[in-house]
């Protein structure tokens with residue numbers, strides 16, 4: 001499907017004012033409440049935020065993999081892969097043939113749990129070959145050759161034999177590599193990575209991150225990398241979108257977000273990262289309060305009850321607009337400018 005509006009030449013993905021709701025017995029959960037972000041070709045965008053901020057549901061809206069009970073309540077998602085076609089993803093029926101042509105071919109996906117992407121009843125080789133044959137028109141023999149090359153590329157030992165292994169025969173780290181090989185098998189323009197390293201031990205996590213960085217540099221694919229972990233963002237991303245309660249509250253380059261965060265929530269998240277060299281036994285700062293119940297989101301700025309800078313009568317009354325800074329950084333805070341000036345004063 002061709003989108004009606006044009007996108008800038010460098011733009012790969014445009015997520016614009018997307019709303020996704022879950023009608024529940026207890027009330028309406030506005031899991032994604034006006035999210036906008038973009039990804040340029042070859043760029044790595046990190047999405048950070050506490051649990052429940054809507055990171056995964058936004059990604060699932062892009063991939064057209066929303067839960068059955070999700071209601072899309074507005075917004076537009078446009079995608080232009082390297083092949084030059086343009087898709088209005090938000091207009092594509094979930095699980096339609098059109099969606100399956102985009103997913104797998106132009107968008108690869110990796111998850112925390114590899115068995116979300118891998119079938120337990122087919123060998124690794126069969127799964128990769130089928131995807132390659134379906135989307136790239138390779139015959140069986142050429143697909144098998146490419147599949148073995150992909151397994152070698154993600155550094156699986158004995159790739160030729162590995163083709164005939166089933167996922168349950170592999171270790172967690174190896175399954176993760178098989179899932180990555182499957183995700184990149186058709187040379188996608190975009191890889192969506194939803195917490196792919198969260199369940200791994202630190203050593204394996206570092207290896208997988210290194211592999212993803214190498215693959216990104218080699219193929220020029222863009223990555224949307226969803227994580228709780230600012231350390232991972234620093235390692236892999238070019239730019240960051242910080243999410244809180246269904247909204248993007250700050251977007252910035254990785255350097256800007258670490259050296260001059262503009263939203264109080266971003267600052268609080270950064271302050272809660274464990275640092276090397278912190279005296280043993282000294283308590284690390286944590287963000288005060290809990291993420292509010294999704295059925296009773298605070299009025300005004302939804303972060304106001306936890307914010308050290310909240311001004312009564314303003315922050316608890318009016319939802320802030322996005323404030324855009326000259327360097328391209330943007331923060332959804334009434335006092336973003338004043339707070340930034342106070343830091344530099």
Ligand SMILES: Nc1ncnc2c1ncn2[C@@H]1O[C@H](COP(=O)(O)OP(=O)(O)OP(=O)(O)O)[C@@H](O)[C@H]1O
Pocket residue numbers: 022024029031032049050051052053054055056057058067069228294
């Ligand atoms: N199928 C569903 N039915 C009802 N509510 C849902 C469903 N899936 C997600 N939600 C709600 O949507 C909100 C956003 O969830 P989402 O999974 O996108 O958050 P997240 O930021 O990715 O969190 P995490 O880091 O824990 O994965 C949460 O309040 C969650 O409870």
